[in-house]
Amino acid sequence: MNTLxxxxxxxxxxxxxxxxxxxxAAAEEERFTQIKHxxxxxxxxxxxxxxxxxxxxxAEADLHIGDVDHVAYSFAPELxxxxxxxxxxxxxxxxxxxxxxxxxxxxDALFLSYVVNAPRxxxxxxxxxxxxxxSTTSTPRWQWHYVSHxxxxxxxxxxxxxxxxxxxxxxxxxxxxxxxxxxxxxNGRYERLDDVxxxxxxxxxxxDVTRHLGFLHSSDEYKVMALASYGTPRFVDVLAxxxxxxxxxxxxxxxxxxxxxxxxxxxxxxxxxxxxxVAHAAQRVLEHTVxxxxxxxxxxxxxxxLAMAGGVALNxxxxxxxxxxxxxxxxxxxxxxxxxxxALGAALWIDxxxxxxxxxxxxxxxxxxxxxxQYSPDEIEAALRHARVRYDTPDDLPDAxxxxxxxxRIVGWFQGRMEFGPRALGARSILASPLSAAMQSRLNELKxxxxxxxxxxxxxAEAAADWFEGCADxxxxxxxxxxxxxxxxxxxxxxxxxxxxxxxxxxxxxNPLYHDLIDAFxxxxxxxxxxxxxxxxxxxxxxxxxxxxxxxxxxxxxxxLAIGPYMIEKTP
Numbered sequence: 001m002n003t004l005x006x007x008x009x010x011x012x013x014x015x016x017x018x019x020x021x022x023x024x025a026a027a028e029e030e031r032f033t034q035i036k037h038x039x040x041x042x043x044x045x046x047x048x049x050x051x052x053x054x055x056x057x058x059a060e061a062d063l064h065i066g067d068v069d070h071v072a073y074s075f076a077p078e079l080x081x082x083x084x085x086x087x088x089x090x091x092x093x094x095x096x097x098x099x100x101x102x103x104x105x106x107x108d109a110l111f112l113s114y115v116v117n118a119p120r121x122x123x124x125x126x127x128x129x130x131x132x133x134x135s136t137t138s139t140p141r142w143q144w145h146y147v148s149h150x151x152x153x154x155x156x157x158x159x160x161x162x163x164x165x166x167x168x169x170x171x172x173x174x175x176x177x178x179x180x181x182x183x184x185x186x187n188g189r190y191e192r193l194d195d196v197x198x199x200x201x202x203x204x205x206x207x208d209v210t211r212h213l214g215f216l217h218s219s220d221e222y223k224v225m226a227l228a229s230y231g232t233p234r235f236v237d238v239l240a241x242x243x244x245x246x247x248x249x250x251x252x253x254x255x256x257x258x259x260x261x262x263x264x265x266x267x268x269x270x271x272x273x274x275x276x277x278v279a280h281a282a283q284r285v286l287e288h289t290v291x292x293x294x295x296x297x298x299x300x301x302x303x304x305x306l307a308m309a310g311g312v313a314l315n316x317x318x319x320x321x322x323x324x325x326x327x328x329x330x331x332x333x334x335x336x337x338x339x340x341x342x343a344l345g346a347a348l349w350i351d352x353x354x355x356x357x358x359x360x361x362x363x364x365x366x367x368x369x370x371x372x373x374q375y376s377p378d379e380i381e382a383a384l385r386h387a388r389v390r391y392d393t394p395d396d397l398p399d400a401x402x403x404x405x406x407x408x409r410i411v412g413w414f415q416g417r418m419e420f421g422p423r424a425l426g427a428r429s430i431l432a433s434p435l436s437a438a439m440q441s442r443l444n445e446l447k448x449x450x451x452x453x454x455x456x457x458x459x460x461a462e463a464a465a466d467w468f469e470g471c472a473d474x475x476x477x478x479x480x481x482x483x484x485x486x487x488x489x490x491x492x493x494x495x496x497x498x499x500x501x502x503x504x505x506x507x508x509x510x511n512p513l514y515h516d517l518i519d520a521f522x523x524x525x526x527x528x529x530x531x532x533x534x535x536x537x538x539x540x541x542x543x544x545x546x547x548x549x550x551x552x553x554x555x556x557x558x559x560x561l562a563i564g565p566y567m568i569e570k571t572p
Contacts, residue, residue: 001354004057004068004142005347006122007339008049009075009115009149010174011219013038014340014420015053016371017061018347021355021363023160025060026371026420028340029053031544037219049121050343056373068142071122072350074152074342077115079176119144147346149175150195150310153337156345157307158185159352160366161332167303169293172310172339173203180293180310182249184301189358193249193300200253202286203312205243209282212258213275214265219338224279225317226453227271229498231280235261239281245292249300271452286312287321294327304329309345313337313478314422316502320480324470335369335476336421344420368510369476370427372418375546380564383546391566398513401562402520405433405530409559409572410446412535414549415513419542423477424534425504426458426514428542428549430558432493432531433521439493439531446557448538454502457494458532460518461507467491467529468503477504477532491529504532 005016005026016026029038032052039048058065114121123140147155153170168183168190175181179201182193210221238261242254258264261281262274294306306328313319313333323331334341352360375383384391394400401411413429424430430446432439434457443455456477457468464471468481480500488495495501508515522528535543537556543549546563553561553568561568 001070001351002061002063002068003070003072003347003351003354004054005072005074005152005343005345005350006050006054006118007074007152007343007346008118009073009111010339011037011039012338012340013048013050013053014336014343015050015057016343016347017057017063018351018364019061021351021360023344023348023364023366023371025057026336026344027053027056027373027418028420028541030541031372031418032056034541034548036539036541049118054122060373065122065142066140068140070145070350070354071119071142072145072147072152072346073115073118074147074149074339074346075115076146076148076176077112078146079148080112145346145350147349149342150178150181151192151349152342152345153309154181154183154190154192154345155349155352156336156341157309157332157334158183158190159348159362160334160344160364161305161307162365163305163307163330163332165303166305166307166332167297167301167328169297169306169308169313170310171202171290171293171308171312173201173207174198179203182297182300184303185307186303188362196250200251202243202251202253202289203310205253205256206282206286206312208256209258209278212264213279214267214269216267221311222314223450223453225283225315226450226496227276227279228283228317229280229496229500230452231273231276231278233280233284235277235281236284239285240288243285243289245289247296249293249296251289251293271450283317286315287318290318291322291325291327294322294325298327306331307334308332309334309337309341311338316478317480317500319478320500323479333476333478334366335419335423335425335478337478338422340421369419369421369423369425370417370511371420372427373544374417375564377564377566380546380566383550384563384566384568387550389550389568391568393565394567396520397562397565397567398516399520400567401431401517401560402524404560404569405431405521406524408433408436408439410442410557412549412553412558412561412563413514413517414535414543414546414561414563416511418544421476423504424532424542425475425477426506426511426532428535428544429532430535431517433525434491434494434529434531435525435527437492443531443533447533447536452497454496455493455531455533456502456504457491457529458504458506458514458518460515460522460528461505463522463528464503464505468501471503471505474503474505475507475510477502479503490527493531494529
């Protein structure tokens with residue numbers, strides 16, 4: 001049985017393919033189109049299905065759209081019709097400027113019309129004219145399923161987590177009409193416990209702060225998280241008055257008085273201490289509220305483990321504080337926790353339902369996030385020859401790259417299957433040595449990023465606890481750990497201003513070549529840690545193809561490119 005999951009309603013459009021209960025492939029549309037977050041600059045352009053990601057997922061399994069049994073779309077438009085019933089069909093405008101369709105949805109009718117017509121878009125390729133590539137000569141056999149946004153988030157957590165039983169927490173900006181959902185997964189059965197209705201939203205609260213501080217995109221919340229480390233707590237009490245925990249799983253969010261704290265910062269203006277103070281307050285209020293939620297959820301479910309998803313679950317500082325509080329024995333965050341991961345959750349949920357629901361055996365546990373496309377040495381060499389690039393083929397690539405890292409050269413690392421989710425995890429990464437404090441500013445300059453942005457360490461899993469406090473297993477770079485003072489002196493580029501680091505642990509089982517590289521670097525330097533940041537530059541998604549990697553390499557100050565078995569060097 002083949003189940004295709006699609007996220008297209010909001011940002012981070014994506015697709016996922018589940019075959020007989022196992023995830024075969026998953027990828028974000030942005031990686032193929034090189035349009036950040038997979039959307040053109042029209043908010044929530046739901047008419048753009050992730051055709052390229054769909055095509056990749058099908059190709060990975062050697063399938064055609066006609067071989068798909070179920071399509072799971074991670075948005076349920078009937079939840080927006082205020083009980084008036086779901087219209088069977090709404091005429092599909094072909095342009096965003098077309099006349100709006102009349103219905104009783106509280107959101108923009110045009111948005112809803114595209115969601116309702118998504119089955120026809122997939123079958124016919126409207127409006128992208130890809131039907132010759134995607135459709136069959138006969139009527140598609142697949143069954144279409146709308147899966148609510150937060151159910152898709154929840155399923156992406158508990159159906160992929162390494163737990164048999166767990167509490168489930170998903171927090172983001174918005175779904176159809178909720179922002180937060182609680183559940184429990186016990187003995188193979190899922191129970192939705194409660195949710196928090198819009199307009200109360202921790203995600204939208206943080207998004208308001210993000211916009212007020214002059215960041216251009218609603219997905220720039222991670223920059224606020226980084227800026228928060230430079231601030232003071234002088235505004236915490238002010239913002240806390242507008243985000244109030246009420247108990248029993250409920251919180252209230254009022255419009256925060258951000259203009260009374262500081263004037264809105266225009267993009268490009270300098271960052272002032274007051275901006276860091278606002279960011280600090282928002283981060284502290286978020287952490288406090290989520291900790292209260294976790295305490296309530298532990299009591300309400302009686303579960304010892306917690307699985308999380310939703311965009312707010314990408315806040316690794318919050319995750320670190322939650323883990324330190326020991327409310328739950330263990331916490332697992334789905335690595336594509338943002339909206340891209342709803343394609344995964346929708347596909348896993350519908351696959352499970354089609355195989356018998358609660359009675360269906362669970363067949364999938366996420367072991368790593370390497371679910372995207374990969375390229376053979378022959379395909380990579382063909383791209384190098386086409387670009388007329390001189391390259392070497394080292395006998396021991398990890399050692400050759402480790403030598404260059406030890407010489408303070410910055411390396412583009414393009415190996416194996418691409419990561420699913422927003423973090424580069426050693427497949428499409430920029431790597432550097434952590435030994436010099438100057439490396440952080442070099443990397444921020446290379447990527448044209450704000451000066452306050454940290455870069456993250458990747459450490460051998462077997463050495464993690466020796467270098468980062470309380471760090472045992474963090475393969476997805478979703479938890480922050482404190483760096484002991486003596487270790488901080490050894491790896492200054494890997495540490496944030498507050499002495500913390502967003503850590504990725506690298507095991508040989510998950511990524512043997514990446515592990516070999518860090519191990520080779522450790523043999524040369526005595527430090528089993530390298531800097532890992534995403535292989536892209538400002539405004540661009542992470543690279544996907546060999547061509548993307550070559551373009552990024554030759555248009556940036558990268559020194560070395562390790563692409564498959566090949567190595568390219570610029571003249572020092």
